[in-house]
Amino acid sequence: MLSRQLDAIKATGIQAIEIFAPAEGHEAYDGLDTVNPFRIDPDLGNMQDFQNAILLAHSKGLATVVFINLGYMAFDAPDWIDAQREKAAGEDGPKARWFLWSKTPDAPPPPTQEDIYLKPEDRTKNQAFWGWQFSSNANSYYWARWKATASNGAAIPLPQMNWASPEWLDQAAKIVRFWMDTGIDGMLIDAPLCYPNQAWSENRTYITDIIRSYGNVFMDPKGGRDPAWITEAGYDVLHDYGLSFSPNTTTWVKDAIQEAIVSGDPSDIELRLKSYHDPILNAGGVLYAHSMAFKDEPEKRHLQQAVLVGIGDIVVYGQREGTPDAEQAANLRLKAVHPALFPNAMRRQIHTNDDRKYYAMLKSAYDHSERVLAVYNFQSTPESIQLDLSVVSTLGLKDLATGEYFPRPDVFKPISLQLPAYGYKFLQSVPRSAPVAELRSSP
Numbered sequence: 001m002l003s004r005q006l007d008a009i010k011a012t013g014i015q016a017i018e019i020f021a022p023a024e025g026h027e028a029y030d031g032l033d034t035v036n037p038f039r040i041d042p043d044l045g046n047m048q049d050f051q052n053a054i055l056l057a058h059s060k061g062l063a064t065v066v067f068i069n070l071g072y073m074a075f076d077a078p079d080w081i082d083a084q085r086e087k088a089a090g091e092d093g094p095k096a097r098w099f100l101w102s103k104t105p106d107a108p109p110p111p112t113q114e115d116i117y118l119k120p121e122d123r124t125k126n127q128a129f130w131g132w133q134f135s136s137n138a139n140s141y142y143w144a145r146w147k148a149t150a151s152n153g154a155a156i157p158l159p160q161m162n163w164a165s166p167e168w169l170d171q172a173a174k175i176v177r178f179w180m181d182t183g184i185d186g187m188l189i190d191a192p193l194c195y196p197n198q199a200w201s202e203n204r205t206y207i208t209d210i211i212r213s214y215g216n217v218f219m220d221p222k223g224g225r226d227p228a229w230i231t232e233a234g235y236d237v238l239h240d241y242g243l244s245f246s247p248n249t250t251t252w253v254k255d256a257i258q259e260a261i262v263s264g265d266p267s268d269i270e271l272r273l274k275s276y277h278d279p280i281l282n283a284g285g286v287l288y289a290h291s292m293a294f295k296d297e298p299e300k301r302h303l304q305q306a307v308l309v310g311i312g313d314i315v316v317y318g319q320r321e322g323t324p325d326a327e328q329a330a331n332l333r334l335k336a337v338h339p340a341l342f343p344n345a346m347r348r349q350i351h352t353n354d355d356r357k358y359y360a361m362l363k364s365a366y367d368h369s370e371r372v373l374a375v376y377n378f379q380s381t382p383e384s385i386q387l388d389l390s391v392v393s394t395l396g397l398k399d400l401a402t403g404e405y406f407p408r409p410d411v412f413k414p415i416s417l418q419l420p421a422y423g424y425k426f427l428q429s430v431p432r433s434a435p436v437a438e439l440r441s442s443p
Contacts, residue, residue: 012317013333016065016218024040036077036078065187104141163199180210227282258294292322311347311361350362357379377424384418389408394408400427405430
């Protein structure tokens with residue numbers, strides 16, 4: 001059964017699988033409220049089943065990464081119960097030192113990397129679970145940032161880990177090694193920007209340096225949205241929040257690609273890419289696309305996915321995104337074999353006859369092996385698009401999907417392309433040294 005499922009996944013052009021919250025947990029945040037970080041969630045079978053699944057995925061050329069939480073625990077986690085018992089007994093025990101405590105509910109909050117993004121009202125509106133919460137079992141206040149929900153709908157504040165505690169740091173390192181030892185290819189770490197007292201050095205020493213020691217791996221600090229997570233903390237992937245984050249502010253806005261498809265005006269996409277995507281790429285990281293839309297409008301959905309493929313993001317499919325259809329799968333296969341579409345390829349906007357209706361970009365492979373021009377029509381009608389290639393040294397363009405060749409008429413004359421409604425093309429730039437056979441148009 002699993003073998004057939006993996007074959008079906010591979011056939012869609014997908015190259016990796018993400019397993020969300022594999023450790024034993026409950027239901028908060030889809031299972032991130034960990035009960036036992038060293039035990040596989042019973043719904044996934046046992047640890048041998050898990051490792052066999054990883055080996056099977058690898059045998060089919062599929063990488064496997066996991067999404068784990070190192071920031072808080074379930075309220076009935078044995079370690080939290082032990083910590084409360086130690087605190088109530090007046091002991092400065094090792095488990096108690098994993099958490100943050102206060103004698104009063106109005107003590108200053110612990111510092112986090114998230115603080116630079118917060119407004120005063122952010123914590124106030126979440127008082128039911130965010131802040132110093134009283135534990136009758138510990139006879140003390142503990143710090144909470146996340147919540148579970150009781151059967152009556154009440155918030156259950158979840159205890160956060162103290163990243164200034166040497167005892168917790170050692171435990172966190174053991175958890176990271178435990179899961180990496182299962183044979184996985186990397187981790188998404190849940191919201192480390194919210195971890196109390198965690199500095200860049202703690203990220204490196206107790207998370208990323210350990211993961212990196214296993215070889216070529218995937219490391220994403222989910223929620224991190226600054227190049228420092230690459231250069232200082234040592235991660236190599238960031239979620240592409242720049243598509244839905246207003247430049248130079250802390251305001252979340254509509255996804256730029258989705259908004260461009262709805263409005264027909266893609267002119268904001270380049271601004272968003274320059275303000276977030278490019279700095280991450282220049283810092284040595286790559287981007288992970290976190291959402292797909294237009295589930296019931298295939299033309300628009302195809303266009304959104306094609307833009308993500310073009311800018312080089314790791315394109316993600318899950319329960320909300322569904323499964324790639326034939327057209328999306330073809331794009332993913334192009335992305336897998338063309339270095340100019342790899343996540344680390346560089347981008348340059350190419351002007352069209354109307355950049356308020358169309359968007360075009362020249363992608364250059366990191367190893368300089370090829371260049372691909374991606375052209376997009378954001379209109380609901382077929383359009384003739386003129387491409388200004390005066391700044392591109394090329395003999396012409398070759399359609400990656402069909403092989404059709406578009407010769408360059410003159411250095412200062414645009415190339416004209418016909419694109420259907422919400423249509424797009426990926427066109428390989430033919431270098432001037434190309435052999436004659438490469439220049440022939442497909443029949």
